[in-house]
Amino acid sequence: MLNNIENELMIGLAGGLGVDFDLVSNEIAKHLTKAGYHVEVIRIADNFLQRKKDSNFSACYWKMQYGTKQRQINGNDFWAKKVINKIFSARQELSQKYKKIAYIIRSLKNKQELELLSNVYGRNFTAISIFSEQEVSLKFLDKKLSLGRLTITDAQQQMRQINSELQLSVDMDIQSAIELFGYDLADNNKTSDQQKLLRFLLSKDQEETHPELKKYGQNLFKCYSIANYFVYQNKNLTRQIKRFVDLLFNDPFAEPTFEEYFMFCAQAAAYRSLDLDRQVGAVIVNSEHELVASGFNDVSKVGGGHFAHHDHPIYDIKEQQVDQRDFKQEYDYNHKYLDQIANNIAKKLHLEQQEQAVLREEIRGITEFKRSTHAEMSALLDASRRGVAVRGCTIYVNTYPCHTCTKHLIASGITKVVFLHPYTKSKAREMYLGMIKHGLLLDEAAQPGFIIFEPFLGVSPNRFILTFANDKDTRLELENGRENGKPTAWEINENSIPRALKERRPHYYICREWAIINNNLPDMSTFYR
Numbered sequence: 322m323l324n325n326i327e328n329e330l331m332i333g334l335a336g337g338l339g340v341d342f343d344l345v346s347n348e349i350a351k352h353l354t355k356a357g358y359h360v361e362v363i364r365i366a367d368n369f370l371q372r373k374k375d376s377n378f379s380a381c382y383w384k385m386q387y388g389t390k391q392r393q394i395n396g397n398d399f400w401a402k403k404v405i406n407k408i409f410s411a412r413q414e415l416s417q418k419y420k421k422i423a424y425i426i427r428s429l430k431n432k433q434e435l436e437l438l439s440n441v442y443g444r445n446f447t448a449i450s451i452f453s454e455q456e457v458s459l460k461f462l463d464k465k466l467s468l469g470r471l472t473i474t475d476a477q478q479q480m481r482q483i484n485s486e487l488q489l490s491v492d493m494d495i496q497s498a499i500e501l502f503g504y505d506l507a508d509n510n511k512t513s514d515q516q517k518l519l520r521f522l523l524s525k526d527q528e529e530t531h532p533e534l535k536k537y538g539q540n541l542f543k544c545y546s547i548a549n550y551f552v553y554q555n556k557n558l559t560r561q562i563k564r565f566v567d568l569l570f571n572d573p574f575a576e577p578t579f580e581e582y583f584m585f586c587a588q589a590a591a592y593r594s595l596d597l598d599r600q601v602g603a604v605i606v607n608s609e610h611e612l613v614a615s616g617f618n619d620v621s622k623v624g625g626g627h628f629a630h631h632d633h634p635i636y637d638i639k640e641q642q643v644d645q646r647d648f649k650q651e652y653d654y655n656h657k658y659l660d661q662i663a664n665n666i667a668k669k670l671h672l673e674q675q676e677q678a679v680l681r682e683e684i685r686g687i688t689e690f691k692r693s694t695h696a697e698m699s700a701l702l703d704a705s706r707r708g709v710a711v712r713g714c715t716i717y718v719n720t721y722p723c724h725t726c727t728k729h730l731i732a733s734g735i736t737k738v739v740f741l742h743p744y745t746k747s748k749a750r751e752m753y754l755g756m757i758k759h760g761l762l763l764d765e766a767a768q769p770g771f772i773i774f775e776p777f778l779g780v781s782p783n784r785f786i787l788t789f790a791n792d793k794d795t796r797l798e799l800e801n802g803r804e805n806g807k808p809t810a811w812e813i814n815e816n817s818i819p820r821a822l823k824e825r826r827p828h829y830y831i832c833r834e835w836a837i838i839n840n841n842l843p844d845m846s847t848f849y850r
């Protein structure tokens with residue numbers, strides 16, 4: 322049963338309903354085949370019952386609701402557990418026939434699914450997120466579902482039936498779900514019912530907003546950004562996938578793109594933050610691709626910059642300034658103040674317990690009372706302290722900017738923001754609708770009056786070191802066991818081994834896999850007697 326598993330690869334794909342997964346997985350398979358891999362595609366939706374007489378709309382909607390229902394009963398990583406089971410049982414037969422097996426898993430829809438696969442399979446698992454332009458997604462879905470003359474009223478009827486079958490509460494009405502997602506429907510009256518239904522499905526897939534199902538529903542936003550590699554579904558998909566596979570197989574002459582390098586720098590800056598919430602980092606880069614400033618989110622000190630420890634073990638001196646950071650003060654003012662507001666309102670309006678909870682949920686997104694300087698602002702101020710101009714520069718930030726930073730970035734003359742993680746509290750999109758253009762590969766010069774917000778592409782900072790660290794052994798050719806000073810010739814062939822598996826510890830994940838399948842972790846107590 323454990324034949325040929327040491328070269329196993331698991332590749333998880335995350336992307337929206339509008340992504341052409343066949344196209345992406347065929348492309349990956351094509352390149353893996355060159356490395357002698359047998360490719361097995363695992364579709365999570367294969368576990369779903371097929372319902373007869375479903376229209377395309379109801380089939381699609383049913384899949385989402387059924388997936389959510391199962392997560393509600395069995396936990397948010399339920400579908401990843403199913404995948405692990407599938408791999409475990411498929412392996413028995415496949416490993417007799419093939420020396421190298423790659424499993425392509427499509428498609429991941431929430432963070433917990435991705436995390437479980439990553440925890441179980443470690444470096445053998447790689448997650449790829451696929452970005453598809455909204456217009457392209459709508460077109461693709463339109464073709465796939467061919468909704469014909471389906472009206473919103475009919476669709477709502479089908480939804481009600483599905484929800485009663487699955488014993489789920491009534492879903493939000495389509496119009497308000499679309500609005501909540503922030504689609505600009507200024508042309509509401511002209512938009513056809515079918516177009517609205519497509520938008521509804523796309524938004525539900527990206528992020529479930531139904532208050533009761535939110536916790537268990539699909540949340541592509543949160544899953545998408547923690548992947549290891551990001552591709553853009555455009556005409557250069559083939560080149561992007563080829564590069565991904567080359568990197569996976571240790572191409573010794575692959576170098577990071579500017580984007581990958583600067584996002585890695587932004588992530589490094591983020592790790593300096595001791596903020597009590599998330600760690601955010603940013604770097605500002607000029608048009609010559611020179612890094613001109615950096616910042617991270619934390620409390621600033623008088624005289625400029627941030628507080629920092631001076632308690633490095635090699636120095637005698639300790640903190641040179643009285644440290645005023647939140648963790649030293651032992652509270653986060655924003656949380657404390659929001660609590661105060663909620664208590665005051667609750668008291669004045671005599672709110673019940675449940676109403677108080679609603680109130681707290683509503684004001685949770687307010688960030689204005691943080692003492693920390695945000696990373697973007699910190700980077701701008703870093704530049705200003707040293708007299709470095711930032712007009713026309715790009716800022717790389719590991720999290721989508723908040724509305725406050727956005728207005729400062731606009732004021733500073735920064736023309737492009739490249740971001741990695743989403744930030745749902747940010748109102749930037751709505752507040753500066755006429756000033757921000759979201760998209761990829763936009764020509765800045767052709768967009769006067771706009772600041773460009775661009776999602777990150779390429780190798781995530783979480784795989785940067787593993788992907789680009791190299792040693793000279795792999796770069797120098799060996800002749801009779803000795804280096805002859807020439808660069809090694811490299812191409813993928815039947816003998817290629819993925820970089821992550823170079824120092825192989827065969828079978829190391831089998832016990833973790835087994836634990837998931839049997840729904841419990843092995844009893845470790847015998848080791849600690």
Ligand SMILES: [Zn+2]
Binds near residue numbers: 697722726727
């Ligand atoms: Zn901010």
